[in-house]
Amino acid sequence: MATISLKNLTKTYGKVEVIHGIDLEIADGEFVVFVGPSGCGKSTTLRMVAGLEEVSGGEIRIGDRVVNELDPKQRNIAMVFQNYAIYPHMTVRENIAIGLYTQKLDKAEKARRVENAAEILGLTKFIDRRPAALSGGQRQRVAMGRAMVRDPAAFLFDEPLSNLDAQLRAQMRIEIKALHQRLGSTIAYVTHDQVEAMTMADRIVVMKDGHILQQGRPMEIYSNPVDVFTARFIGTPSMNVISSGQAGGEFGGDGGTPVLLGVRPQDLHVGPDAGEGHALSLSGPVTAVEPLGPETLVHFQLGDDTVIGTAPATEIPEVGSTVTAHAGRAHLHRFDAKTEKALERR
Amino acid sequence: MSSVTETPGTGLPMSRINPKAIVRWTILFIGGVLMVTPLLYMFSTSLKTPGQIYDLRLIPSAPTLANYMEVLREGDFMRWFINSSIVAVVVTASNLFFDSLVGYTLAKFKFRGRRFVFIAILSTLMIPTEMLVIPWYLMSAQFGWLDTYWGIMFPGMTTAFGTFLMKQFFETVPDDFLEAARIDGMNEFTIWWKIAMPLVTPALSALAIFTFLGNWTAFFWPLIVTTSKELYTLPIGLTSFAVEQAIRWEMIMTGAALATIPTLVIFLVLQRFIVRGVMLAGLKG
Ligand SMILES: Nc1ncnc2c1ncn2[C@@H]1O[C@H](COP(=O)(O)OP(=O)(O)OP(=O)(O)O)[C@@H](O)[C@H]1O
Ligand SMILES: [Mg+2]
Numbered sequence A: 001m002a003t004i005s006l007k008n009l010t011k012t013y014g015k016v017e018v019i020h021g022i023d024l025e026i027a028d029g030e031f032v033v034f035v036g037p038s039g040c041g042k043s044t045t046l047r048m049v050a051g052l053e054e055v056s057g058g059e060i061r062i063g064d065r066v067v068n069e070l071d072p073k074q075r076n077i078a079m080v081f082q083n084y085a086i087y088p089h090m091t092v093r094e095n096i097a098i099g100l101y102t103q104k105l106d107k108a109e110k111a112r113r114v115e116n117a118a119e120i121l122g123l124t125k126f127i128d129r130r131p132a133a134l135s136g137g138q139r140q141r142v143a144m145g146r147a148m149v150r151d152p153a154a155f156l157f158d159e160p161l162s163n164l165d166a167q168l169r170a171q172m173r174i175e176i177k178a179l180h181q182r183l184g185s186t187i188a189y190v191t192h193d194q195v196e197a198m199t200m201a202d203r204i205v206v207m208k209d210g211h212i213l214q215q216g217r218p219m220e221i222y223s224n225p226v227d228v229f230t231a232r233f234i235g236t237p238s239m240n241v242i243s244s245g246q247a248g249g250e251f252g253g254d255g256g257t258p259v260l261l262g263v264r265p266q267d268l269h270v271g272p273d274a275g276e277g278h279a280l281s282l283s284g285p286v287t288a289v290e291p292l293g294p295e296t297l298v299h300f301q302l303g304d305d306t307v308i309g310t311a312p313a314t315e316i317p318e319v320g321s322t323v324t325a326h327a328g329r330a331h332l333h334r335f336d337a338k339t340e341k342a343l344e345r346r
Numbered sequence B: 001m002s003s004v005t006e007t008p009g010t011g012l013p014m015s016r017i018n019p020k021a022i023v024r025w026t027i028l029f030i031g032g033v034l035m036v037t038p039l040l041y042m043f044s045t046s047l048k049t050p051g052q053i054y055d056l057r058l059i060p061s062a063p064t065l066a067n068y069m070e071v072l073r074e075g076d077f078m079r080w081f082i083n084s085s086i087v088a089v090v091v092t093a094s095n096l097f098f099d100s101l102v103g104y105t106l107a108k109f110k111f112r113g114r115r116f117v118f119i120a121i122l123s124t125l126m127i128p129t130e131m132l133v134i135p136w137y138l139m140s141a142q143f144g145w146l147d148t149y150w151g152i153m154f155p156g157m158t159t160a161f162g163t164f165l166m167k168q169f170f171e172t173v174p175d176d177f178l179e180a181a182r183i184d185g186m187n188e189f190t191i192w193w194k195i196a197m198p199l200v201t202p203a204l205s206a207l208a209i210f211t212f213l214g215n216w217t218a219f220f221w222p223l224i225v226t227t228s229k230e231l232y233t234l235p236i237g238l239t240s241f242a243v244e245q246a247i248r249w250e251m252i253m254t255g256a257a258l259a260t261i262p263t264l265v266i267f268l269v270l271q272r273f274i275v276r277g278v279m280l281a282g283l284k285g
Helices: A042-050 A092-098 A107-120 A136-148 A166-183 A194-200 A218-223 A228-233 B019-046 B066-073 B075-108 B114-126 B129-143 B149-156 B160-171 B175-183 B188-199 B201-216 B220-225 B234-244 B249-271
Strands: A004-013 A016-026 A031-035 A057-062 A077-080 A154-158 A187-190 A203-208 A211-216 A240-243 A259-263 A280-291 A295-302 A305-312 A322-327 A333-336
Touching: A004 A042, A016 A042, A016 A057, A016 A211, A031 A042, A031 A194, A042 A057, A042 A077, A042 A154, A042 A187, A077 A136, A077 B175, A092 A107, A092 A136, A107 A136, A136 A166, A166 A194, A194 A218, A203 A218, A203 A228, A211 A218, A211 A228, A228 A240, A228 A259, A228 A333, A240 A305, A280 A305, A295 A322, A305 A322, B019 B249, B066 B075, B066 B249, B075 B114, B075 B149, B075 B160, B075 B188, B075 B201, B075 B234, B075 B249, B114 B160, B129 B149, B129 B220, B149 B201, B149 B220, B160 B201, B175 B188, B188 B201, B201 B249, B220 B234, B234 B249
Parallel strands: A031 A187, A031 A203, A077 A154, A154 A187
Antiparallel strands: A004 A016, A004 A057, A203 A211, A240 A259, A259 A333, A280 A295, A280 A322, A295 A305
């Protein structure tokens, strides 16, 4: 296990710079998840750490070695790809054993390690099958097995779950997390699924356009986003962001300049005001309802925008009726109208 | 046969037979007959006695293996058979190795002049063999390659066609496989040999069939470069046979029949590897 440290890391393709100087320290044994929209440079960053892309500028350290100029195999890292990339002409056993390719171990020890990894991942039954005879989830596990057997300095995952169906993804999230706890390994994990980020990460790194916007523990980012983009990216459904003008009331900045006001759907309760002195009240005609079981999402019109609030499962409003929704002051996020940066940290 | 479904008790329901299918099957049938007839006559003639060969019945009235005995007893035939085998096997192996090595490099590595190299290789496809034979001959004469195995083989040791074919196939091999192998610590040669090559077995099989058949039946260049009887390949040998033996058709047909056996074997062995879609199994399901 080892630390990973990025210093002012840049990447240029031809004349285009796609990574603009990233600084990041990943601690030994830490599970760091990179999230961000498509094309923001997550994969590129990860591939530079792996040694699959040349570094254009800056420095990458794994442990106490600068690895900029090292081949992938000299970096002692393991990587799991979105497409699994397990070899179709080899059995599960052979695929996992490839992870030990460079290790000088005797045959028995290799076999023991391969079988051990297969056991942990529940692949023992399939160990002599070829990938064609495995399900998507099993193939992904084989790819993880190949990464695991070697006991690498760090694991790199590039969207490993995005080809699985929702149920399997939820299951694999838990398995990967359990595996992390069991092995205590350093993990850099790329996804554009914020649920994966929230549920698995020790630390989330939010990226956009080749920059890091914010990093921190999942709940820290959830409750304290630095700007509108991060606020809307983390959490489902996305945070409602409206202008303070639409909200009425006294939310403006210094001297009454308009600001953007954010409130998460979970904090915007549809229903009668219980007289608790809510800071924000919004009302409008209902455009859609989504009963989720324990609660119902209510979409309603506010000026030109649609706002989402939550109603209790028992009180589902009619589409077309007018509803009012309330939120307490503690749940409001204020952003600068021009820069979209958060105005206060809480 | 998919357009014809049998209903119990009624036999073939005529109304369900698609007229297009009839036309299609008829054309295929005629084509098949045209292809197979010469082969059948070859085998049939090889089983006839000299007196029967102008009797055009397909099944000989008194089939005999005497011709086969005679051809095999005749010392030179076996020699030519071995020569052809050596040439075809060595050239095929060489093409499988070098064409795919070059094709892989062109498909998977970015380097200056890559396009130029590729176009230069492709452009040699446009030069007909007839134009190359004289330079080949002069070259062989200078290097002392005339009337040697190497002289017969060297022009075909790699081909532009094979390189092109392999490049196209290697381009379909996802980079993820190669990158995963790089991370797992294989060197570039091992990645090519152990990971990329097994993924293109259909292309390798096809290339092996083409190259083997091409060299097995090659006539023009081996005729020019060989002078001694011991170095003749089968096609040259069989021709000399025809001339020397005052055109004994039954003997020529017997030789030809024996010559087709390896090509059939190669085809039957390799065709089952030409199964598409092996590669996709290792990727997302
Ligand atoms: N080989 C390349 N040549 C030129 N530009 C590239 C190359 N590879 C990536 N890019 C660019 O670099 C940027 C970052 O790409 P990257 O693959 O890292 O995005 P990502 O965050 O992983 O996105 P996704 O979620 O879609 O996988 C993109 O704008 C992309 O167009
Ligand atoms: Mg990516």
